[in-house]
Amino acid sequence: MTGYPGRQVNWYVIAGPPSSGKTAVAAALAEQGYGIVPDEARTLLEEGLADGRTAQQVRRDVALFQGKVMDRKCRIAETYDPEELVFWDYGLAETVAFYRLENLDVSPALLDRVQQFRFAGVFLLEQLAWDEDAVRTEDTLIQRRLASLIREAYLELGYQLYRIPQATVAERVTMILEQTSR
Numbered sequence: 001m002t003g004y005p006g007r008q009v010n011w012y013v014i015a016g017p018p019s020s021g022k023t024a025v026a027a028a029l030a031e032q033g034y035g036i037v038p039d040e041a042r043t044l045l046e047e048g049l050a051d052g053r054t055a056q057q058v059r060r061d062v063a064l065f066q067g068k069v070m071d072r073k074c075r076i077a078e079t080y081d082p083e084e085l086v087f088w089d090y091g092l093a094e095t096v097a098f099y100r101l102e103n104l105d106v107s108p109a110l111l112d113r114v115q116q117f118r119f120a121g122v123f124l125l126e127q128l129a130w131d132e133d134a135v136r137t138e139d140t141l142i143q144r145r146l147a148s149l150i151r152e153a154y155l156e157l158g159y160q161l162y163r164i165p166q167a168t169v170a171e172r173v174t175m176i177l178e179q180t181s182r
Contacts, residue, residue, distance in 0.1 A: 006118040009082040011037075012180060013091035015154065015161075016125035017147035018138050021169065025125065026089035028173045035086035040072040041065075062102045066095045070113060077117065085180060091119060093157055097149035101142070115157065122154050123176050124161045 014022045023039055030036045044065065048058030059065040070092060080086045092114045099106050127147055138146065154161055162179050164172050 006115045007082060008118045009086075010084060010120050011077070011080070011082075011086040011088060011117065012176070013088045013093075013119050013122045013154075014125065014176070015091060015094065015122050015150055016164075017127050017143045017150065019129070019143060020125040020127045020147075021172065022089050022125055024169045025164075025172050025176070026087055028169050029087050029176070032173070035080050035084055037073055037076050037080075037086060037088040039089040040076075041069045041090065043072070044068055062098060062104060066098055070095060074116070087176075088119070091122065091154075092117070093122075093153040093159075094150055096153040096156075097146055100149050100153075101146060119159070121179065122159045122161050123164050123179070124151060124154070125164045125172065126166050128166060 014025055016022050023042065026036050026038065041059075045055050045058050049055065073088070073090075073092065077086075077088075095110065095114055096106050099110070127143060151161065162176075164175055167175070
């Protein structure tokens with residue numbers, strides 16, 4: 001999947017499977033004044049639940065759902081300066097992981113879209129204890145599979161992954177900020 005460098009940005013991805021603490025870390029970074037591109041998958045799912053649909057109904061068509069997520073994330077991203085230190089709660093390569101989870105074809109057009117930005121780095125958060133909610137409906141087997149698929153997608157795109165172990169939110173934020181200052 002390498003070969004499409006995309007627009008170089010000073011943005012970092014906070015990646016990991018469901019229930020790995022990405023959103024909590026992103027919220028803590030936002031509280032410190034950093035720009036955040038939120039987890040728009042969660043937002044879309046919450047909107048669907050508010051409209052009376054289930055999470056499964058909202059994401060039934062994986063390609064359509066992931067396309068909407070990417071559209072929203074990219075619209076938000078365009079409001080940030082490429083030189084500004086910004087964190088993404090989930091990046092774009094996760095789309096490849098979700099496609100592969102569902103055995104969908106990852107087309108060249110999708111890869112071009114996933115690679116439109118060249119992130120400064122990717123922080124891969126280790127999964128935490130499972131915390132199910134109305135949006136997070138995957139079981140632990142799928143959670144583990146997604147962890148592997150997300151890791152593979154970023155490696156195939158040529159990223160070095162910075163592993164963030166289980167720790168408190170504050171400790172994880174410190175680890176991330178220490179790495180971004182290097």
